[in-house]
Amino acid sequence: PIKSYCALDGFYEMYDTIGSGGFAKVKLGVHCLTGEKVAIKIMDKKQLGDDLPRIRLEIEAMKSLSHQNVCKLFQVIETDAKIFMILEYCPDGELFDYIVERDRLTEDEARHFFRQIVAAVAYIHHKGFAHRDLKPENLLLDDDQQLKLIDFGLCAKPKGGMNSHLETCCGSPAYAAPELISGKCYLGSEADIWSMGVLLYALLCGYLPFDDDNIAILYRKIQSGIYDKPEWLSESSMEMLDQLLQVDPKRRITVAQLLHHPWVTKDCNPSYNVQWESIYQTKELDDECVTEMAVSVGKSRKAMHAILSDWAYDYNTATYLLLWKRKQLSKSVRLM
Numbered sequence: 015p016i017k018s019y020c021a022l023d024g025f026y027e028m029y030d031t032i033g034s035g036g037f038a039k040v041k042l043g044v045h046c047l048t049g050e051k052v053a054i055k056i057m058d059k060k061q062l063g064d065d066l067p068r069i070r071l072e073i074e075a076m077k078s079l080s081h082q083n084v085c086k087l088f089q090v091i092e093t094d095a096k097i098f099m100i101l102e103y104c105p106d107g108e109l110f111d112y113i114v115e116r117d118r119l120t121e122d123e124a125r126h127f128f129r130q131i132v133a134a135v136a137y138i139h140h141k142g143f144a145h146r147d148l149k150p151e152n153l154l155l156d157d158d159q160q161l162k163l164i165d166f167g168l169c170a171k172p173k174g175g176m177n178s179h180l181e182t183c184c185g186s187p188a189y190a191a192p193e194l195i196s197g198k199c200y201l202g203s204e205a206d207i208w209s210m211g212v213l214l215y216a217l218l219c220g221y222l223p224f225d226d227d228n229i230a231i232l233y234r235k236i237q238s239g240i241y242d243k244p245e246w247l248s249e250s251s252m253e254m255l256d257q258l259l260q261v262d263p264k265r266r267i268t269v270a271q272l273l274h275h276p277w278v279t280k281d282c283n284p285s286y287n288v289q290w291e292s293i294y295q296t297k298e299l300d301d302e303c304v305t306e307m308a309v310s311v312g313k314s315r316k317a318m319h320a321i322l323s324d325w326a327y328d329y330n331t332a333t334y335l336l337l338w339k340r341k342q343l344s345k346s347v348r349l350m
């Protein structure tokens with residue numbers, strides 16, 4: 015391990031940088047008590063400047079999100095100069111690179127990933143958040159082809175709920191919905207659905223449906239809603255894309271309809287509903303994990319249960335969540 019920051023000493027071992035995004039550096043880390051790998055997002059408060067509120071927003075959003083297709087936040091450490099976010103490690107990197115390496119995916123493989131994207135988006139919408147920056151760079155792969163949605167720095171939790179309008183034009187232009195780039199008020203949920211259409215097109219084709227170096231021409235192409243349909247697309251794929259890439263947001267398919275859309279649920283047993291429900295019942299704590307932690311620090315189970323019920327996103331929260339993750343993977347629920 016390299017010399018880590020004193021704020022992490024004894025809690026995490028720090029290894030090399032695995033990526034950087036804008037004003038953040040992401041390093042590989044190991045949680046000492048469980049030996050589990052984590053991703054440590056490191057930000058310098060001075061460098062953040064007026065982006066600091068965006069990070070606060072990302073942290074608060076991620077604290078309330080626990081889903082198998084959303085990157086899990088385990089702990090937040092703040093010093094005078096730095097903010098550290100301890101995050102779920104995704105060894106196989108960005109979906110973007112996965113597509114580039116293969117040129118494009120088969121319909122079945124695209125469906126395998128798209129199903130998980132629908133699950134993640136349905137879940138965050140259910141929790142009252144719109145992501146507003148859905149793209150392959152913000153979908154990471156863990157070691158068994160499970161997608162994890164990241165980067166909630168642009169997400170919005172509209173005051174009046176998911177049916178109230180947003181104004182700010184944000185996200186990546188090529189994935190932006192027509193109503194968003196024409197400066198109208200828009201619904202975050204509807205804009206996310208459009209971005210999912212652009213994402214699905216990228217999975218199936220390996221390039222973008224609307225693209226141009228000149229931003230004004232790009233916007234005109236998006237607002238026209240006309241895109242190329244290469245010959246390898248099946249009828250059902252083209253129909254799915256058309257329902258997602260509807261210029262009129264009121265005619266666009268909703269996430270609720272997506273959950274049981276035949277293209278999405280193809281080859282699944284009839285009872286299959288896209289698993290948008292979270293497998294994390296973060297309400298009741300897992301007894302075995304609580305006990306293991308209590309024993310390791312010589313506290314009573316009751317005392318440890320009370321501590322963990324605060325969800326302080328401190329080292330205890332991280333240890334519990336990582337133990338629980340090990341248990342899900344039927345690995346030993348033991349601390350170092």
Ligand SMILES: CN(C)C[C@H]1CC[C@H](N2C(=O)N(C)Cc3cnc4ccc(-c5cc(Cl)c(O)c(Cl)c5)nc4c32)CC1
Nearest residue numbers: 032033034035038040053101102103104105107164165
């Ligand atoms: C281009 N982006 C805007 C940033 C890029 C930073 C590195 C990251 N990464 C990589 O690039 N690997 C190659 C490995 C890797 C492994 N696990 C990760 C786990 C979490 C995250 C992560 C990063 C950021 Cl900036 C977040 O806000 C959140 Cl919520 C999560 N990044 C990871 C990550 C991928 C994204």
